[in-house]
Amino acid sequence: MRINEITQEQKVNIKCLISKCDKGKTVKDTPYLSLILEDATGVLDAKFWNLTNEQIEQYKAGQVVEVIGDSIIHRNAVQLRVRKMTVLEDEDISNYVRLAPMTRTEMEEEVKILMNEITNTNLYCVVEEVLEETKDLFYTYPAATRNHHNFVGGLAYHSISMARVGLDICRQYPFLDKGLLVAGILMHDIGKIDELSGPILPEYTNEGNLLGHISIMNNRLDRVAEKLGVNDKECVLLLKHMVLAHHGKMEFGSPVLPMIPEAEVLTLLDNLDARMYMMKQSLDTTQPGHFGPRVFALEGRMIYHRKGEAEE
Numbered sequence: 132m133r134i135n136e137i138t139q140e141q142k143v144n145i146k147c148l149i150s151k152c153d154k155g156k157t158v159k160d161t162p163y164l165s166l167i168l169e170d171a172t173g174v175l176d177a178k179f180w181n182l183t184n185e186q187i188e189q190y191k192a193g194q195v196v197e198v199i200g201d202s203i204i205h206r207n208a209v210q211l212r213v214r215k216m217t218v219l220e221d222e223d224i225s226n227y228v229r230l231a232p233m234t235r236t237e238m239e240e241e242v243k244i245l246m247n248e249i250t251n252t253n254l255y256c257v258v259e260e261v262l263e264e265t266k267d268l269f270y271t272y273p274a275a276t277r278n279h280h281n282f283v284g285g286l287a288y289h290s291i292s293m294a295r296v297g298l299d300i301c302r303q304y305p306f307l308d309k310g311l312l313v314a315g316i317l318m319h320d321i322g323k324i325d326e327l328s329g330p331i332l333p334e335y336t337n338e339g340n341l342l343g344h345i346s347i348m349n350n351r352l353d354r355v356a357e358k359l360g361v362n363d364k365e366c367v368l369l370l371k372h373m374v375l376a377h378h379g380k381m382e383f384g385s386p387v388l389p390m391i392p393e394a395e396v397l398t399l400l401d402n403l404d405a406r407m408y409m410m411k412q413s414l415d416t417t418q419p420g421h422f423g424p425r426v427f428a429l430e431g432r433m434i435y436h437r438k439g440e441a442e443e
Contacts, residue, residue, distance in 0.1 A: 135172035137202050137209055144199050148227035150332060152192045162187040170227050177211035193332055195222035207433065208416060208424035228331050231284030235270045238287045245294050249310035254366040258314045260355045265321055271330040274320055278428045279405035283330045290317050293400040300396055312393045315373035319397060322348030345384060348374050373397050410434050
């Protein structure tokens with residue numbers, strides 16, 4: 132059984148990865164675990180009740196386990212009540228993580244095609260150098276620790292998804308600089324490589340907590356532009372502005388607001404792609420005709436899964 136096959140109340144026996152493991156106590160002071168379980172097909176919220184202090188110390192994030200329990204519908208979402216959980220010592224953790232829906236080769240080929248949109252030679256060289264420096268990580272890192280594109284390869288896939296829509300927007304608004312927009316999209320989140328600890332079960336690094344991916348990437352662009360001798364070019368200044376402004380608001384972590392149309396489009400695309408991913412995640416775990424659980428990152432909204440034509 133795989134996680135994406137658990138869609139109703141049923142008996143469950145699965146092998147999966149513990150991606151989050153929080154310890155708690157009930158009002159009766161009985162230990163329990165609040166878990167996020169993961170396999171290559173999805174994630175599942177789980178609770179393991181009525182444990183002893185000795186039992187609760189056996190489990191931690193990063194373990195592959197065999198879980199036996201019962202799935203229930205709780206707050207419009209499937210949740211697993213664990214009855215037994217056994218740690219599987221010799222399992223390869225990489226077999227139990229979610230991957231981008233494109234292979235690395237497919238993503239690399241699409242990025243090469245996108246690079247052809249960057250006609251400014253200096254801008255092209257800067258982006259090419261950054262991608263060359265980070266190529267083994269850009270295609271394996273997630274785009275976030277939670278909420279959106281938080282899977283192996285999520286960073287590159289998120290960027291490619293944004294660029295596809297961005298090119299359509301440029302056809303509608305031909306005054307936009309396609310090359311600058313594509314460059315900004317490809318560069319905007321690469322600071323996550325230093326902000327996060329790794330592709331699997333990432334945590335924030337010291338650099339990530341102290342500086343953040345926006346500042347980290349701005350510094351990388353400075354260094355690369357200096358290395359290539361193009362640090363005084365306006366195209367580099369505009370690319371740095373797009374990175375710095377891509378969260379759209381100062382309260383969201385951007386030190387400046389978008390001041391060129393390409394930066395505004397980048398902000399909107401980043402937000403759109405993240406929100407569409409979160410909505411799709413909710414739909415995938417919700418039965419047609421029902422609302423999904425509240426999504427904190429979507430202002431606590433419940434997402435309705437509309438009925439298909441055959442069901443209307």
